[in-house]
Amino acid sequence: MEKEYTLHKYLNGAATAEEIEQLQADPEYASFLKIAETTTSFDTPSFDEKASFKAISEKINQKPKVKKLNPWATVLKIAAVFAVIVGGYLYFNSLGTTVSTSVAEKEHFNLPDGSEVALNANSTIEYHKKKWNDNRTLNLNGEAYFKVSKGNTFTVHTKNGDITVLGTQFNVFTRDSNLKVVCYEGLVSVAYNDTLVRLPAGTSLQIKEGTVITEDRTTAASPSWLANESNFENAILATVLDELKRQYDIEVDAPKAILNKRFSGSFTHNDLDLALELISAPLNLTYTIEKDHVTLYAAQNK
Missing domain, CATH: 3.55.50.30 (Phage tail protein beta-alpha-beta fold)
Structure with a gap:
């Protein structure tokens, strides 16, 4: 313990010449002295607190390095995004075609089979253009007049009921909970609430909230709004x-x-x-x- 204390004094520069000689005489402690003498020749770096704080602050605030990307990788990513956009457009475009009118506007157009449609103001029709010849079904919200070319079943779907024909002329009005169907030529079937009503030419049917309120006859050749x-x-x-x-x-x-x-x-x-x-x-x-x-x-x- 005494020599350990003396070694401690030596390392702190407090040992006397006599104490140093005692340590050098002991082979075990003599090796410690040689190590100590060797390390004293090493230069210890100085520490500047202010300079170190400044360097750390600059490191924290500096902008992160920008990693350079492979230009081809970027091109491929853009191409992939573009493919998704185009693919999505083609997919949704294939799902359906929409024809809409604004307030104070009417629209006349033909369906893929040549059937004629007149769309009254503030109305919308949706149908599958590519699948039309196999499935003549469309969705209607608003009012439209149809002059249907002969062919397979032609169906107008509304939230208030479905109207089905083969080849005929008829008008459909569907807004809110109201549905009115007028048949001008041929035969029209109207399905609502598990009920099926057949309308021959010159007859009409009006339904409100799922209940028939009128069944009338008409002598008109077409709806008045066309004029x-x-x-x-x-x-x-x-x-x-x-x-x-x-x-x-x-x-x-x-x-x-x-x-x-x-x-x-x-x-x-x-x-x-x-x-x-x-x-x-x-x-x-x-x-x-x-x-x-x-x-x-x-x-x-x-």
């Missing part, structure tokens, strides 16, 4: 005004008290003032127009 006119028979005013808004792209305000008035008549799609006159006069109403906003009043309350 830019909307026709109504004992319809509530609210229904008439909804159609007016679709054909003219306007806002209409009216007191609730008059919205349940019954209207039989028609209005044109080409002249807003005339259309409002045709609606207002039979119901003893008046109106004002400010830009795209129409307000209706009971005549005595204006």
